[in-house]
Amino acid sequence: MSTTTVTPARSAGATFSPLILACLAATWLVWGSTYLVIKYALLSFPPYFQMGTRFLVAGGLLLAWTRWRGTPLPSARQWRNALIVGALMLGGGMGGTAVAEVSVGSGLVVAFIAVVPMMIALVNLVFGIRPGKLELAGIAVGLVGVLMLTQGAGFQSSTAGLIAITVACVTWSIGSVLSQHRLPLAPGASGFASEMICGGAVLLLLSLLTGEQPQWPPQPVAIAAWAYLVVFGSLIAFNAYMVLLARAPAGLASSYTFVNPVIAMLLGVAIGGETVTGFEWSAVAVVLAGVVLLVGARR
Template sequence: MRFRQLLPLFGALFALYIIWGSTYFVIRIGVESWPPLMMAGVRFLAAGILLLAFLLLRGHKLPPLRPLLNAALIGLLLLAVGNGMVTVAEHQNVPSGIAAVVVATVPLFTLCFSRLFGIKTRKLEWVGIAIGLAGIIMLNSGGNLSGNPWGAILILIGSISWAFGSVYGSRITLPVGMMAGAIEMLAAGVVLMIASMIAGEKLTALLPFQASLRSAIWRCLVRLSLLTLICI
């Protein structure tokens, strides 16, 4: 196999290990100054709007209603609940050891939901997941595995939601290509921003003389949420 043929594989591995792997570290930094639900909502709203705008400018059309709603549901399961719960948990200073162990249960729950949906699983898959989970527990056994139990429960809920959404998403009709991701992020962003407003989250890190700026940011976020809801 030529080197050029391996470049896409190297790029995918780089994205998986470096970009995706650094997500939780970046979340940890972000929640030090941002409320968790608001931060996650702004993140997905911005990414979803940029991706949707890019696709529409490239000539892509919005999908039919059923695939669109399916994508919104998957966005709710994977991003709003799955990633949102992790963000809230990290705001509660859950130790990284606990987070790593709980998140490692996602493949296990995925296999369980696969069986419930009638998807055949192999014994080798169960063995591999058991070995991987045991390895993560061993790697973190020397660290701090005690902490806020509610934070661990939130991560567990997020892991279960992510696993269910992954399996259920393979059984329903979704928009083609990157359009599915755009709608998923938009839907998750809207839900998270609504949850943030209901929870009364505020950008308290802003200085007092920046109150007018804070008000402007809130107005922009509310309008952006409403516009996203209308588009969906």
């Protein structure tokens, strides 16, 4: 990732630059696969421990790379901002997601996360930012499509899991907006690294407080899943999302919430041998229609 200063985009050209398209591909495709991978990592690594070690390692590697490139360390104020945003987006958002997947079907988890664009739009109202009509239409259509997906699949839920994913969506949305308007991180990759390091530390503290005990020795599949989450889920996809937050409209940055359920369903067919009904494929079409509306609103 570039280490240059990242500022919010206001023009349509910035939205569809090669960098933005690459970041969209990363958040759509990579994050769509991480829900299944988190399940495999949970075989040996409990939720907060799994996420905390994942982001600490990824953040440390990224910060070391920025220092090797000659980028200065974040200032004290920027570290403070990284701690607050990291606690919200990673401690609450990613930690809550992993906790939910312990007892809630991944289909419900992915579907519930589709409310994030609506939450971000509501939080943005505090800062006087109102989404356009087409952008709102895209969010609404995408949400309908995701809800249709849940109606075509069987899943189990629990009160604790639903609370965890609700908290995850709320804290992720608040952290996303604050990182744009009130709590700017250090420029470029060093800012993303500081957020992952701070968020990882918060997650490990939560792991300690909740008495988590990782399995030792861990299963090989869990180790492979953890490594995938570090490299692809954290170093690539998460940093891509942070770039989208800085350079693209909030609705477009959150469009992964519509595409990820589709990716998860396709992985279920290809890897899990699941059967997809005609109704579920119709739901996929509705989800993609929402994405088209969302993107077209900012073209």
